[in-house]
Amino acid sequence: MMDAIPYGRQHITQEDIDTVVEALQADFLTQGPRIKEFEENFADYVGSKYAVAVSNGTAALHLSVMALGLQPGDRVITTPITFAASSNCVRYCQGELYYADIDPETYTISLESVKALLDAHPKGYFKGIVPVDFAGYPVDLEALRIMADQHDLWILEDSCHAPGGYFVDSNNIKQYCGGNDYMDAAIFSFHPVKHIAAGEGGMITTNSEEIYQKLLILRTHGITKEELHYDIPFPEEQGSWYYEMKELGYNYRITDFQAALGNSQLKRADQGITRRQEIANRYYEAFAGDKGIRCQKRKDQAFNAHHLFVIEVEDRKGLYDFLRAHHIFSQVHYIPVYLLPYYKRIGYEPGLCPNAEKYYRHCLSLPMYPTLTQQEQEHVISCVKEFING
Known part of the structure; x- marks a missing residue:
């Protein structure tokens, strides 16, 4: 296992x-x-x-x-x-x-x-x-x-x-x-x-x-x-x-x-950035043909340092649970700040930022760190695709 x-x-x-x-x-x-x-x-x-x-x-x-x-x-x-x-x-x-x-x-x-x-x-x-x-x-x-x-x-x-x-x-x-x-x-x-x-x-x-x-x-x-x-x-x-x-x-x-x-x-910062790019590129390549998976947009004039690799899917909770069942601990980044209890208590209400709220309903951060092995990433990709296409 x-x-x-x-x-x-x-x-x-x-x-x-x-x-x-x-x-x-x-x-x-x-x-x-x-x-x-x-x-x-x-x-x-x-x-x-x-x-x-x-x-x-x-x-x-x-x-x-x-x-x-x-x-x-x-x-x-x-x-x-x-x-x-x-x-x-x-x-x-x-x-x-x-x-x-x-x-x-x-x-x-x-x-x-x-x-x-x-x-x-x-x-x-x-x-x-x-x-x-x-x-x-x-x-x-x-x-x-x-x-x-x-x-x-x-x-x-x-x-x-x-x-x-x-x-x-x-x-x-x-x-x-x-x-x-x-x-x-x-x-x-x-x-x-x-x-x-x-x-x-x-x-x-x-x-x-x-x-x-x-x-x-x-x-x-x-x-x-x-x-x-x-x-x-x-x-x-x-x-x-x-x-x-x-x-x-x-x-x-x-x-x-x-x-x-x-x-x-x-001293190893550039090495880590290089590895993060390799991992991100593999995710983009793997998910390119899946209409049920949406990735953060890449633009020519911006270099993403990839602290996270975020996707959007229709059934976020279902995928989150499915991945956990396969020992993959994805995460959600983030709940819109103004929806947190403290901020709601001081007057903020749902509906303030529609794009942010829509994003939150579908977003999931997949494993992204320099020591992630190719075998581990392939396991992640396989499980995501199995859930989305299964």
């Missing part, structure tokens, strides 16, 4: 283990040199000027909207097909959320739906947009930037699914997710099923020095030893221990051993 096949899985090598052990035996478990090394290497990988490592992707979202200046009552546009954290970060700051529908082909935020929301309200009504590179598919941020600039909006790109993904802009330049010329900040996650696994952990990237400096302070309680004012009694008696808390920040730091693992995984 074949072992259980999950939808996603981390790949930890002996080199990863040795790197973490070395970090554990070093002088610093946190706030040490491996964090800065990871930040610099990651910034170089995605093509951004700055990177700030934090404790997880949710912390990255929270600190980013704070650094971008989100205030209570500010309104932000995002997509409903994403993990709840993409919306929750706005609520943490007491902001209000407006949901744009999804593109029914790519499952990313619909630029037409964003435009409709912007056109329906006066300039200044919204403060920002949080697009999501869903399943690894990059949002066309060049087109979104044009709309954002017309309404003085910032763009926070949720790239948790998409390190290594990119789109080609009108100047024929590859614009990588999290490092492109069109976002104000971007975030990533290092959860075990992501491209780069660090147990937990997250990263914020930006090309703005101002945002970068804000993030560094907010990550560590709002405390700094830079640009001190000594505005306390007896300032002449303060020594090198002295610090000042300038903002109400958080303890969202990552550890050195997590950063060490992230760094080790980053």
Whole structure:
């Protein structure tokens, strides 16, 4: 009998283990040199000027909207097909959320739906947009930037699914997710099923020095030893221990051993992307002739990093149960955020985004991870086709 096949899985090598052990035996478990090394290497990988490592992707979202200046009552546009954290970060700051529908082909935020929301309200009504590179598919941020600039909006790109993904802009330049010329900040996650696994952990990237400096302070309680004012009694008696808390920040730091693992995984990032493309291509090829299976659209100007491989089928629950009976543990990504109990309780109702709700009724994520073997993938494909055609 074949072992259980999950939808996603981390790949930890002996080199990863040795790197973490070395970090554990070093002088610093946190706030040490491996964090800065990871930040610099990651910034170089995605093509951004700055990177700030934090404790997880949710912390990255929270600190980013704070650094971008989100205030209570500010309104932000995002997509409903994403993990709840993409919306929750706005609520943490007491902001209000407006949901744009999804593109029914790519499952990313619909630029037409964003435009409709912007056109329906006066300039200044919204403060920002949080697009999501869903399943690894990059949002066309060049087109979104044009709309954002017309309404003085910032763009926070949720790239948790998409390190290594990119789109080609009108100047024929590859614009990588999290490092492109069109976002104000971007975030990533290092959860075990992501491209780069660090147990937990997250990263914020930006090309703005101002945002970068804000993030560094907010990550560590709002405390700094830079640009001190000594505005306390007896300032002449303060020594090198002295610090000042300038903002109400958080303890969202990552550890050195997590950063060490992230760094080790980053070295294999391109190898992992290549393998994900091979798996995706095999799925596309296998399902090309099946009218009962719909796959995420592929477009020439976008390179999908394939965190997920999503299909749509008529009887999603039936296929989900059938696969589980054959030890294949597929997953659903995602329930539209505004249909979750918390968001319904604060006033959101079904029918808000018809494309997103239709997608949710039919979507299923098949196994997608670099160590998925050819035999395992053939088993997945065979079971899917048996159910659909049987």
